[in-house]
Amino acid sequence: MKKLDKLILGSFLGPFLLTFIVVDFILLTVNMLKYFDEIFGKGLSFWIYAELIGYFVISISPMALPLAVLLSSLMTFGNLGEHFELTAIKSSGISLLRALRPIGVFVVILSFAAYLSNNYLVPKVNLKTFSLLYDIRMKSPALEIKAGVFYNGIPGYSIKVNEKIGEYGLKNILIYNHANGQSGNLDVTLADSGRLEPFFNENYMKLSLYHGKKYREERQTRGIAEKPVEFTRTSFDANEVVFDLNNTFKLNRTAEEAWSTNRSIKNISEIKVGLDSIGTLVNDQRYYNFREAESVYPFFTRERKLKPSPDIMERKMADDSTRSRKKRLEKALSDSLELARTMTQTAPSSTIVEGPESNRVVFTDDSISLDRNAVVASSKISPSDSLFELPKKADNKESLTDVLDSINNALAKAKPRTAALTDLERSKIDSMASSRRYYQSAVTMALNNSRSLKNQFNVKNTMIENLERDYRRFEIAWYQKYTQAFACFAMFLIGAPLGAIIKKGGLGMPVLISIIFFIVFYMLTMTGEKWAKEGLVDPLFGTFFSNLCLLPFGLFFVKQARKDARLFEPDFYVNAWNGLQKRYKLLQAKKK
Known part of the structure; x- marks a missing residue:
């Protein structure tokens, strides 16, 4: 590593650590104020609060890293520009991109570390945080009786x-x-x-x-x-x-397995498993919608079926095969365990005889021999014991089977009528339908079936929408592990060129600009995630929405910093306005 890289990286690490601690403390204070009334005043020990604060610090670190990178990179290059060190670097023939390289490499490594933390460390910490926070909420306030005030902390x-x-x-x-x-x-x-x-x-x-x-x-x-x-x-x-006071004022810890279904405590592989399970539930609901609709319209589905779409049937077949394979494996495992348990209990030792008598198993301890062929022969059932044989009458009359055969033969020989109905027959049928109110019954039945089908579809549709919303939230939790890591690099592209442009260090202008950009980043992040949760946009686009909006600003600032543009000086905008006026006058002159 060259001396220049050590100089730039050394001037960056100090402000980065300082700003990270400050930002983490601010976010920690915001989170603690959110649960202030629920966690304080419970008479807990110092170590319980220290454990909860430690969990909060780790869980909010992914949100603090982008702001720390933005502020520290802006302060670093602002200080270099304010003390003319950046000018000396450029005058020696070193470009701005070369000066950005040491901090850029550090930020790339930091982004990768942030991804690993989001995927492996933060889910475990969130699990412990939820469990401890729930236990503190459920604990009764400390036993502190005040004079002149009724105390109701003791139940009853x-x-x-x-x-x-x-x-x-x-x-x-x-x-x-x-x-x-x-x-x-x-x-x-x-x-x-x-x-x-x-x-x-x-x-x-x-x-x-x-x-x-x-x-x-x-x-x-x-x-x-x-x-x-x-x-x-x-x-x-x-x-x-x-x-x-054991059950009233003592902190009872809940088992961590009770929070195993929360998406915030899952890594990417576990989130994928949850997505597959939710997808199976959604597909099953859609499949059974078609099956239940057939029972509502029996006349429509007498000769034709309501078939689901091919993608639903394909997913249904794959899920059924997976369930059947899982059941077979579980049954084989249980059978093998039961067989092993039975053999250890009933037959301590046995000898298998080879040769012509290989079908015989001899248990030496009890001196019992069992012939396998004899067992198979003895297990056969004679035809006279069949449960499906029709009983015969004692008076040699025709059996029930013969009667049914004769009826079927007579129906097969009968010729269907092809002639049209006569007027008399039509009038009889119409009079029968009107006298017995068949039309009114048919209309009433159709209305009832329609209402029943509509209610069923509304219920199923609500269930499917809830499952799909959970599916999108799982996808958002999956993509957030990448977007929060990539946000560090996006903030570096904004902060470092801006520091080189404004050439102001310290905690004045850099802090103000960092807060503005971070607020914009936070608002865009919340907006994109809300769109993704409601299904307005794809979850991948919703989670990357803030980075996609800020990345062009970073590239623009890099381009302007390479040209030593003075974006924060009034002369820059005055010259730009004069240039626009000159162009407008030239265009007017050409037209004339």
Whole structure:
């Protein structure tokens, strides 16, 4: 590596690390504020919060890398241009593209590392993040009783104290007990003082009450005339109530397998498997739509069938063959395991005899010989035991089979009528149809069938649309692993030439321009993904939409930086306007 490459790369790495930490911290703060009310105030240990923050830092890193590359590359070349180092490099015969090469190689390696992180590291971190975040949400708030305020954190109890003395002391205590599932304040406890302190490794909480009274009233049954309900009043000098905090205030960790279906925790190979499964479900729904439509229109499908399209039938046959092959493999595995288990239990050892008696298996332990041919011969069923033989009558009359044969022969010999119906026959048929309301029944049946078919199609269509939306979301999650990595290179193409053009370092103009471009990038990303989710555009185009929009700007800035264009100086636009005016005047002169 040449000294120039070391100089440029060394001036880039420092701002890159600094901006990456700052951007990651900003995005972390935004994410933490989103869940602030749900994760804080639960009395968790420092290490639980540190674990959650660590997961958040890794999961938001793919979004922080493009902004860090944009800002750091802009600051690097802005500093080089501000101190005339970039001018010295160009004057020595080194082009701008050659000066961009060391940082470009680093950004390409960084993009590849970002792809590997998105595909392998981030899904595992997202799995742990979802699991821990859900457990924190489900945990009850910490046991913290405030004076003058009812505390309802303990299930089934509502506690109020007028004054707290020290760490555990309480004074003027009021407790409503709803532990039995009763609504209303029917079980009330009053006490002058008390103590609330944990014990047994803080798994239980003991509430000691002194000099109080307890009132309890049974619930009255409404609508039934009966005697007044029982009311009891008890006085006590000391009373103890123990609360189990294991299930209420302890953080119970959920198994990570419960989140195995979320697309955010899958890598590309697992997403492809999910896409294939969703595609199978969609194809099955479309196939059964045709099958169910035949039952709604029996007259239409009497001599013709509603056949699905060839692509649906082809996918259906492939899915059925895959299912049957999977079932055969599972059955063969279960049979082999059952056979091995049976042989180990019933026949500890055996000897197979070769030669003419090869059909005989001898079990030496029990001295039992079994002839295979004899077993096969004994398993045959005689014709007299057939279940399909028709019973004969005892009086030698014709059997049922003979009667059916004679009827079929008579029908075969009968000649179909080819003559047209007479007027009398038509009038009889019409009178029968009108008198028995056949026309009204046919219309009613047709309307009912149409409504039933429409409702079925609406339900199936909704199911197919939901599955297709999930299919598109899986595709978006797949393509995002590439687009977020490619965004680093796109931001480098924008930031480095812009720094060479504006020739301003520090945290002033570079930060402002970086924020503007990042906001535009974020808005374009959200817009493209929304279009892809709704099916307006292809998911591949929707996820690459932001990169496709910003890439021309990067190429334009590279072209202008090679020409030392002064895009951010007023003289550039004044000269451009004067040039347009001169061209317009020349065109007018040529026309005259």
